[in-house]
Amino acid sequence: MSEIDAVNVQILTLLQEDGRMTNAKLAQRLGMSETPCWRRLKRLEESGIVEGYQANLNRRKLGLGVMAFVQLRCSEHDRDATSEFQRIVETTPNILSCHNTTGADDFLLIVVARDLDDYSAFVDNTLRCLPGVTSIRSNLSLKEMKASSKLPVSTPFVS
Known part of the structure; x- marks a missing residue:
């Protein structure tokens, strides 16, 4: 993927806010149907721009002060x-x-x-x-x- 358009920027921004967002909710937030949204996300993942998903943990609450x-x-x-x-x-x-x-x-x-x-x-x-x-x-x-x-x-x- 050599170029990121405005829709891909929105996808990346939304996923950085909530990596657990479902494709249905992502598509809804973008005002597009689910299949093209899913395809865009898959291309972002396959190109390596989206490397993975993880939970953000509070280190202090885990005892790492x-x-x-x-x-x-x-x-x-x-x-x-x-x-x-x-x-x-x-x-x-x-x-x-x-x-x-x-x-x-x-x-x-x-x-x-x-x-x-x-x-x-x-x-x-x-x-x-x-x-x-x-x-x-x-x-x-x-x-x-x-x-x-x-x-x-x-x-x-x-x-």
């Missing part, structure tokens, strides 16, 4: 070390996000933990064990002012 932004610097950048690093990051549930970045540090992670003791244990038992890590710097979130996974969608969009 600490959120840390962790900057890592690594000494090893060969294929094996990078593959092992990526494998560990991808399979560690406390790591919500990991980005390979420019600047002084190599990676920026978003990590959650129950409390400071739990975070300290996570640093000692997980982060310090990552291959090639030479520096770990943590910034703890004092107040989450905005948390969203909703992307700004507009038309025209050309990939």
